[in-house]
Amino acid sequence: MSSEYYNKRAKDVSEQYLSLTFEEVHNSWIHQLPAILDKPNLAILDVGAGAGRDVKRIAELVAENQPQGSIAQVYGVEPSHALLQVGQQTTKGQNVHWLQDSLPSLDKTTKLELSFDLILLSAVWMHVPPSQRSRALRKLTNLLKPGGKIVISLKFGMTPKEQQERSMFAVSVEEVEHLAQNLGLFSSLVGTTDKDKLGRDAVYWQTLVLQLPDDGTGAFPFIRHVAINDGKAATHKLALLRVLLRIADGHPGAVLRRESSPSGDRVILPVGLVALYWCHQYKGLIDTHQLYQTPNKSPNMGFMKAEGWHKLTHRTAADYRIGNMFLGDDAIALHKTLSAAVTNIKTMPCRYITLPNSDQTIFEVDNKTVRAKDSLFLDLQTLEQWGEFSLPESTWLAFNRYACWIEPVLVSEWVKTMASYTGNQQYAAPENQYYLHQALNWLEPKRSTSEVRTRFEKVKQQCPELAQCVWSAKSLKRNYDIDHSMPFARWPNNDLWNLLPTDSKINNQKSDRLPTEQKLKEAKERIQSWWQQAWLQPKQTLEIREQPASYNLGLNQSNSAVSEPSTGSWQQDKQSKRFFAEANIALPGLNSNNQSIDDLFEALVLQRGRLKDMQQLAEW
Numbered sequence: 001m002s003s004e005y006y007n008k009r010a011k012d013v014s015e016q017y018l019s020l021t022f023e024e025v026h027n028s029w030i031h032q033l034p035a036i037l038d039k040p041n042l043a044i045l046d047v048g049a050g051a052g053r054d055v056k057r058i059a060e061l062v063a064e065n066q067p068q069g070s071i072a073q074v075y076g077v078e079p080s081h082a083l084l085q086v087g088q089q090t091t092k093g094q095n096v097h098w099l100q101d102s103l104p105s106l107d108k109t110t111k112l113e114l115s116f117d118l119i120l121l122s123a124v125w126m127h128v129p130p131s132q133r134s135r136a137l138r139k140l141t142n143l144l145k146p147g148g149k150i151v152i153s154l155k156f157g158m159t160p161k162e163q164q165e166r167s168m169f170a171v172s173v174e175e176v177e178h179l180a181q182n183l184g185l186f187s188s189l190v191g192t193t194d195k196d197k198l199g200r201d202a203v204y205w206q207t208l209v210l211q212l213p214d215d216g217t218g219a220f221p222f223i224r225h226v227a228i229n230d231g232k233a234a235t236h237k238l239a240l241l242r243v244l245l246r247i248a249d250g251h252p253g254a255v256l257r258r259e260s261s262p263s264g265d266r267v268i269l270p271v272g273l274v275a276l277y278w279c280h281q282y283k284g285l286i287d288t289h290q291l292y293q294t295p296n297k298s299p300n301m302g303f304m305k306a307e308g309w310h311k312l313t314h315r316t317a318a319d320y321r322i323g324n325m326f327l328g329d330d331a332i333a334l335h336k337t338l339s340a341a342v343t344n345i346k347t348m349p350c351r352y353i354t355l356p357n358s359d360q361t362i363f364e365v366d367n368k369t370v371r372a373k374d375s376l377f378l379d380l381q382t383l384e385q386w387g388e389f390s391l392p393e394s395t396w397l398a399f400n401r402y403a404c405w406i407e408p409v410l411v412s413e414w415v416k417t418m419a420s421y422t423g424n425q426q427y428a429a430p431e432n433q434y435y436l437h438q439a440l441n442w443l444e445p446k447r448s449t450s451e452v453r454t455r456f457e458k459v460k461q462q463c464p465e466l467a468q469c470v471w472s473a474k475s476l477k478r479n480y481d482i483d484h485s486m487p488f489a490r491w492p493n494n495d496l497w498n499l500l501p502t503d504s505k506i507n508n509q510k511s512d513r514l515p516t517e518q519k520l521k522e523a524k525e526r527i528q529s530w531w532q533q534a535w536l537q538p539k540q541t542l543e544i545r546e547q548p549a550s551y552n553l554g555l556n557q558s559n560s561a562v563s564e565p566s567t568g569s570w571q572q573d574k575q576s577k578r579f580f581a582e583a584n585i586a587l588p589g590l591n592s593n594n595q596s597i598d599d600l601f602e603a604l605v606l607q608r609g610r611l612k613d614m615q616q617l618a619e620w
Helices: 004-008 011-016 030-037 053-065 080-092 107-111 131-144 160-165 173-181 221-229 236-250 271-288 326-345 380-386 393-419 423-426 434-441 450-462 504-510 517-521 525-537 568-588 597-615
Strands: 043-047 073-077 096-099 116-119 144-156 186-190 203-209 257-259 266-270 325-327 364-367 373-376 388-393 480-486 497-504
Touching: 004 011, 004 423, 004 597, 011 053, 011 080, 030 053, 030 116, 030 380, 043 053, 053 080, 053 096, 053 236, 073 568, 080 096, 096 380, 116 504, 131 144, 131 173, 131 186, 144 173, 160 236, 173 221, 173 434, 221 236, 236 271, 236 326, 266 271, 266 380, 266 393, 271 364, 271 380, 271 434, 325 388, 326 364, 326 373, 326 380, 373 393, 380 393, 380 568, 388 393, 393 423, 393 434, 393 480, 423 450, 450 480, 450 497, 450 525, 480 504, 497 525, 517 525, 525 597, 568 597
Parallel strands: 043 073, 043 116, 073 096, 116 144
Antiparallel strands: 144 203, 186 203, 257 266, 266 388, 325 373, 364 388, 480 497
């Protein structure tokens, strides 16, 4: 969509738009709005929000109608920078989040990893070139919740001059309905033609309301087909699905970008991350529990190489996590293990997972050769070296939104598959399969705060004025806790950024509840101050000389010749790298090289909204 016209004429266009009310413009479908406003944890998106007239009124209605204790999210998206500024002023004081973004890609909006009950496109569709409309509607559909609605107003009677100046194209109801039908949407309303509210004689409008009956993408049937119906010469297919599920559920920041393709938009991940989780998953099954993963009685799989996997038998699955560092022989072996895993993923599950009754593959790997080195820090930038992994955006979103429903299916099928293999005959009887379920437990981060407590004590000793509760600003002396800002019981995350010093009474009050957006924003300055002093660039008087137990260097006798600087500045740099490595993959919308705590905090606010939306958590 071209924004040049609207940037030059923002004042005149805004006055024109704001001369009408929301009710006047949207009278044809407004009767459907009350049922939407009654939904708990409501999310609404206005694409092409312009001067903010509609999104302001929607925010007002949301505030009036939402049930007590429910948190609604209202977003306005506008490609024109000048109009966006007007819109921000129009909605000042309202709970409206603004993004400069545009169809068909909606890159920034998609990175939020949110889904919406209502998406409004008022006087927008005619700006989308016909060649881009299929993709545009697909992107919008992927942003819908089950049962969600898209309201599209179509403009007719445009003059050739207007079309040229304002980058407009002819529209039709039939075209939109055909595109919608292909995406699993149905029309819940096809409005009658309405005269133009601004009095332009030749111009008239027609509104369509499209609705999503379920996930609308075909992702669920596909996942079920692979998990249950597809043939399995080994557990590779189930392993890949579960790895992707785990990344989508816990690491929204892992998405490098979205790309358009003839068969639909795709999500691009670092294939090194997929390989790392692949190794994490198989480590316990093979090395710890000695469970066979192929029908024959061979303990070896394609990625288990003598110079890689078999040199890391002293390692555990917990070592294969973001923020860990490997040195010496262990680093070289892990390099080779990840390279072998990438190759195995590409040549096995990616090659054989296809659409039902088709040879069309679903997942793609574009891998690169990586030279093994004697140091390996596990963060997104490092894992990008191995190349890229691509999957359909619809599948990613299904994993992202419905992980708690999909994972039990994958685990159950994996148990049945392993129990059928010759090498696992002792578990063939159903009453013995509990052991297989236990072996498949994904090793969650340990709920430990000892490392952060030790760091807080040092901060408190050197700078007493910084020893305060992030939620209440109360000075902390003896009785304090280390709180998980996003509750660990609901979203197991023990990263440094998520652990905050808190008054014990306040922490008991918060318990396993999610802080409200307002409470989180009120604590912003104190949270960022703690991050800065504890992990990033503290005052010169603060030295970190201890070695955190959870920060694994990967040293053993064979690589003891690798030396490590002992200065506090080197240690601090290492903690800073770990801090951002953990945050940039766990929180949505951050780049792999992000080092801004302002961007980090905004991503934390987004993640709070995602958890509220997906898990319906109680708020504090």
